[in-house]
Amino acid sequence: MKTHLIRKTLGAATAAACLWAAGPALADEPLKIGFVYVSPIGEAGWTWQQELGRQYMMQQLGDKVQTQIVEDVPEGADAERVIRDLAQQGNKLIFTTSFGYMNPTIKVARQFPDVKFVHSTGYKTAPNVATTNARFYQSRYVAGVLAGHKTETGVVGYVGAYPIPEVLQGINAFTRGLRSVKPDATVRVIMVNSWFDPGKERDAALALLDQGADIVTHHTDSTATVQAAEERGKWAVAYHSDMQKFGPKAQLGAVTHHWGPYFTREAQAVLDGTWQPDQVWGGFKEDMVAFEGLGPDVDDQLKALLQAQEDAIADGSLNVFAAPVKTNDGKVILAEGALDDAGLNAMDYYVEGVVGKLSKN
Structure with a gap:
């Protein structure tokens, strides 16, 4: 080699x-x-x-x-x-x-x-x-389910890179997973307009924690969001890879590819x-995504529940974007069935439960 x-x-x-x-x-x-x-x-x-x-x-x-x-x-x-x-x-x-x-x-x-x-x-x-x-969004949904079981404030923070379909799929899938457990929970998003900028990512994570989030996650490349949660004594869901070494107490789990x-x-x-x-x-079926690196605050019962969610997504019995799909301003995107790949790749909206207006740069 x-x-x-x-x-x-x-x-x-x-x-x-x-x-x-x-x-x-x-x-x-x-x-x-x-x-x-x-x-x-x-x-x-x-x-x-x-x-x-x-x-x-x-x-x-x-x-x-x-x-x-x-x-x-x-x-x-x-x-x-x-x-x-x-x-x-x-x-x-x-x-x-x-x-x-x-x-x-x-x-x-x-x-x-x-x-x-x-x-x-x-x-x-x-x-x-x-x-x-x-299909990151599949694992994001499972992460949202976990967040729904762990959040006490009902507010979760999400550091995003850019408002493009790939990022929006993750935000929306996470929100749907969260609200499948806690229907009144909300997700607050800050876009940093960069894939990798640890300083901006850290500032965004801290701002979200200041807004009442007790769990933060991210669609950015660095470990800054997990580290910010560790410093504040809050929880985090890592993205891309297992980041336990950067947040041994903070990390609840990691959405990985x-x-x-x-x-x-x-x-x-x-x-x-x-x-x-x-x-x-x-996605899960092809072993291209996983939800791993579960932290000490995730007990065996919850681990089994999360595994059941993964299995259901993998075998097709659970579709992350099954109807109804509505935007956070009430528009019905899909009344029946489930979003197909064309719909996923054209995603340009926030679903119910995401706070704020999507800025389309």
């Missing part, structure tokens, strides 16, 4: 660190695979989970693959330069792992038709561009010549 790591700082185009780990030489050239990360790898969060997936893939495929990582890449023009550079360096499979990389990925893919691209959380495809996402088997399948398909530009969106 060989890995090339480039750490990229905001707005900078030069490499600050390189790391190589070489395995035995092969007669056949390994498949070169590039990864573009939106934040530093760190020890927890979105990029950390992507990195764990890459490591899993390398363990599974060994010397058949060689990977190159560029971390802390801003969305936009800088991402386009990085993606193009990875293609020019001979990477034949490139994972671009943030929503804002979607248009740069599509643009570069047109210029390199012999390179395969996989974009995370987006919706645009091309003959050489696939998309993938995890798991990429290793998916990355491995995509790489193997390129090696086999069977790769397709498909769209994969996996």
Whole structure:
């Protein structure tokens, strides 16, 4: 296995660190695979989970693959330069792992038709561009059920990144899970307009706690929300990865996603010549999401209840967005049935129980 790591700082185009780990030489050239990360790898969060997936893939495929990582890449023009550079360096499979990389990925893919691209959380495809996402909202619902059983104030705080469907699915699913247990409970949201800004995330979490929340959660990349809850003696639900080490008393549980088997399948398909530009969106059933890292304040009875919720979602007997679905200003989105994937990906509203007006930036 060989890995090339480039750490990229905001707005900078030069490499600050390189790391190589070489395995035995092969007669056949390994498949070169590039990864573009939106934040530093760190020890927890979105990029950390992507990195764990890459490591899993390398363990599974060994010397058949060689990977190159560029971390802390801003969305936009800088991402386009990085993606193009990875293609020019001979990477034949490139994972671009943030929503804002979607248009740069599509643009570069047109210029390199012999390179395969996989974009995370987006919706645009091309003959050489696939998309993938995890159904985070399924695990968010279970987290909301847990919050409904634990909140004493009936107010839960939610630190969001951007008002896009992926984030809104999580907020709304969490709220529906919360209110399935405590119908009068409410969720207060602060958007920080960033995927990774620990300072803003911390300020938002503290503001929500000051507004009466006794549990906070987040759809952002850092551990700041969990750490803020730990400092205040409140509870938190972590996101992306298990953050118990950052909030051993605060963390009730963690909504997590798991990429290793998916990355491995995509790489193997390129090696086999069977790769397709498909769209994969996996949840509990596909083991792409989990609710784990349950804290000491979650007893065995509650653990069993949460597991039953997971099982019901996985087997289809519980749909997180079954009708009726109403906005928090009373508009009926769905009167019968359940939201399909098109409806989920067009989500641009808060459901009943979320306090405030959605700002559509």
